[in-house]
Amino acid sequence: MTGKTSKQAMYLRMITASVARRKSRMLIALLAVVVGATILSGLVTIYYDIPRQMGMEFRNYGANMILVPADSTQGGMTRESIDEAASHIRSDELVGVSPYHYENLTINATPMVAAGTDLEAVRATSPYWYVEGAWPSKPGEVLVGLQEAETFSLKVGDKVTITYTVTGDDGRDAIEENPVEFTVSGLLDTGGSEEKYFFISQEDMESLTGKELTYNVAELSIQANAERLQEIADDISSSVPTVSPQVVKRLTTSESTVLTKLQALVLLVTIVVLALTMICVATTMTAVVTERRKEIGLRKALGASDRSIMMEFMGEGLLQGAIGGLFGAGLGFAFAQLVSTNVFNSSITFRPILVPITVLAALLVTGLACTIPVRNATNVDPALVLKGE
Amino acid sequence: MSLLEMKNVYKTYGDLNALDDVSINIEAGEWVAIMGPSGSGKSTAMNIIGCMDKPTSGQVLLDGQDISKLSRRELTEIRRDKIGLIFQQFHLISYLTAVENVMVAQYYHSLPDEAEAMEALERVGLADRAKHLPSQLSGGEQQRVCVARALINHPEIILADEPTGNLDEKNERIVLDLFRQLHAEGTTLVVVTHDAEVGATAQRVITLEYGKVTSEDGDISFGKGSSAIK
Numbered sequence: 001m002t003g004k005t006s007k008q009a010m011y012l013r014m015i016t017a018s019v020a021r022r023k024s025r026m027l028i029a030l031l032a033v034v035v036g037a038t039i040l041s042g043l044v045t046i047y048y049d050i051p052r053q054m055g056m057e058f059r060n061y062g063a064n065m066i067l068v069p070a071d072s073t074q075g076g077m078t079r080e081s082i083d084e085a086a087s088h089i090r091s092d093e094l095v096g097v098s099p100y101h102y103e104n105l106t107i108n109a110t111p112m113v114a115a116g117t118d119l120e121a122v123r124a125t126s127p128y129w130y131v132e133g134a135w136p137s138k139p140g141e142v143l144v145g146l147q148e149a150e151t152f153s154l155k156v157g158d159k160v161t162i163t164y165t166v167t168g169d170d171g172r173d174a175i176e177e178n179p180v181e182f183t184v185s186g187l188l189d190t191g192g193s194e195e196k197y198f199f200i201s202q203e204d205m206e207s208l209t210g211k212e213l214t215y216n217v218a219e220l221s222i223q224a225n226a227e228r229l230q231e232i233a234d235d236i237s238s239s240v241p242t243v244s245p246q247v248v249k250r251l252t253t254s255e256s257t258v259l260t261k262l263q264a265l266v267l268l269v270t271i272v273v274l275a276l277t278m279i280c281v282a283t284t285m286t287a288v289v290t291e292r293r294k295e296i297g298l299r300k301a302l303g304a305s306d307r308s309i310m311m312e313f314m315g316e317g318l319l320q321g322a323i324g325g326l327f328g329a330g331l332g333f334a335f336a337q338l339v340s341t342n343v344f345n346s347s348i349t350f351r352p353i354l355v356p357i358t359v360l361a362a363l364l365v366t367g368l369a370c371t372i373p374v375r376n377a378t379n380v381d382p383a384l385v386l387k388g389e
Numbered sequence: 390m391s392l393l394e395m396k397n398v399y400k401t402y403g404d405l406n407a408l409d410d411v412s413i414n415i416e417a418g419e420w421v422a423i424m425g426p427s428g429s430g431k432s433t434a435m436n437i438i439g440c441m442d443k444p445t446s447g448q449v450l451l452d453g454q455d456i457s458k459l460s461r462r463e464l465t466e467i468r469r470d471k472i473g474l475i476f477q478q479f480h481l482i483s484y485l486t487a488v489e490n491v492m493v494a495q496y497y498h499s500l501p502d503e504a505e506a507m508e509a510l511e512r513v514g515l516a517d518r519a520k521h522l523p524s525q526l527s528g529g530e531q532q533r534v535c536v537a538r539a540l541i542n543h544p545e546i547i548l549a550d551e552p553t554g555n556l557d558e559k560n561e562r563i564v565l566d567l568f569r570q571l572h573a574e575g576t577t578l579v580v581v582t583h584d585a586e587v588g589a590t591a592q593r594v595i596t597l598e599y600g601k602v603t604s605e606d607g608d609i610s611f612g613k614g615s616s617a618i619k
Contacts, residue, residue, distance in 0.1 A: 303469020
């Protein structure tokens with residue numbers, strides 16, 4: 001047999017007994033808190049993960065930064081200067097770098113433009129490119145833009161002779177011609193200007209032109225928001241004088257706009273859900289107080305002060321808030337994972353900090369929701385218990 | 390000095406005088422029954438003695454202290470420290486065990502002491518039912534828990550409102566025997582009852598009718614089972 005019990009121990013014993021032994025009564029309020037906390041925890045997880053998810057999603061729409069020569073009169077950029085510029089980007093941010101060397105060439109004396117590039121890197125920077133056939137995988141293969149394929153009546157598997165013409169100083173007189181036969185490995189369908197070009201590997205371009213390549217442009221795909229991109233651009237500008245970085249505003253602006261709107265929507269839904277949870281808990285607690293008027297009257301008749309009554313009911317509410325918050329934090333992560341897998345096709349990172357945040361938010365919501373019902377509890381007349389109603 | 394003195398107490402609800410110039414004296418250690426038909430003012434008197442209501446006018450002295458002018462908070466403190474309550478409907482907290490129900494009274498009074506609460510239950514013959522919830526106890530057992538709760542803080546006065554009203558004959562006898570023991574130990578008991586037999590067990594009977602004291606210690610002749618008492 002135990003002896004004296006502290007007031008706090010008895011307080012906890014009473015509120016836990018009330019929650020544990022009146023399960024059916026408490027279930028609705030608890031369910032409301034669990035649902036609210038689940039959605040809160042889930043949406044906050046998504047809220048914080050959206051920039052990453054959206055960033056990844058937007059990387060599918062191509063490069064968000066380009067490098068061009070700082071002074072175009074001095075010719076193109078060297079591979080070294082491009083690599084140096086890329087070294088200013090963290091490896092976890094850099095998705096890919098595709099340098100392009102454009103050259104005017106001919107097919108049967110008809111002029112066209114071909115780009116020599118790192119085809120592997122292009123696949124990373126421009127994942128939206130749709131290739132009918134296959135990407136060039138060995139020397140002598142060419143990827144042809146759809147418009148050019150129509151102009152030259154080319155299809156996958158066709159052979160085509162591409163000629164590089166060395167011109168004189170005035171740029172008009174052909175001094176020497178270097179024809180090379182290529183096989184069309186694939187046709188490029190992007191719906192954009194890329195369809196007007198031929199794409200070959202850097203090595204093929206070098207052997208065709210017989211000179212070391214410099215690049216007219218390099219496309220960079222970076223997983224970062226608009227501010228970070230500008231920061232990187234400024235950094236490259238000041239450290240690599242031969243290149244001029246430019247943020248692709250069209251992409252970064254729409255990414256920021258979509259992001260802001262999505263986050264605002266998530267925030268709004270969270271607030272609405274919390275408000276609904278609060279209403280549900282407040283309604284349930286009001287019903288609980290009404291249902292337990294006799295018990296409140298009895299406690300007051302036994303000498304409970306208004307403060308004690310408020311503390312007991314608030315304690316019950318907060319206990320439910322804590323239990324609901326804990327369940328909600330776990331279920332919220334599962335909910336966020338489900339949404340992320342279905343919407344963004346990728347998994348989400350668990351953030352342990354969200355557990356205490358969810359519990360605190362659940363405590364705050366239940367605490368606020370209980371305020372009015374608990375105040376009403378103190379208005380119960382202790383004489384009620386003597387009336388035998 | 391009397392333990393409880395009501396001097397010219399009036400309690401008015403609109404035009405109705407629930408108590409009309411009531412003066413009662415109860416000595417320490419006395420066992421008093423307050424009787425009367427419905428609407429006689431018994432419950433109003435009980436509320437005022439139990440510090441759950443205040444008179445419209447008049448004086449109520451408990452242990453020499455005028456409680457008629459005290460605030461709601463001060464009345465709560467008096468109720469907690471000096472009064473033990475027993476109800477017709479038992480009013481046990483449904484989700485607490487018998488021993489926890491007794492400890493609730495200790496909790497509001499001072500410090501809960503499970504051993505002492507168990508002793509109180511033992512005294513009413515319910516030590517073996519201490520861990521049972523009220524729903525697992527019979528009416529008589531519930532009322533005995535209620536008695537244990539009322540006496541746990543050693544109150545100066547025990548107020549019982551129709552304590553046997555919901556009990557069968559056997560349990561009525563058990564509860565009245567407990568009252569006899571408490572009285573023998575010097576506890577002051579005030580029992581409000583309809584039941585003449587219960588009233589007859591008291592030392593003194595105060596009869597109320599239409600809010601007035603119509604007799605003290607006299608014969609009573611109302612309600613069912615009316616009988617002469619001392």
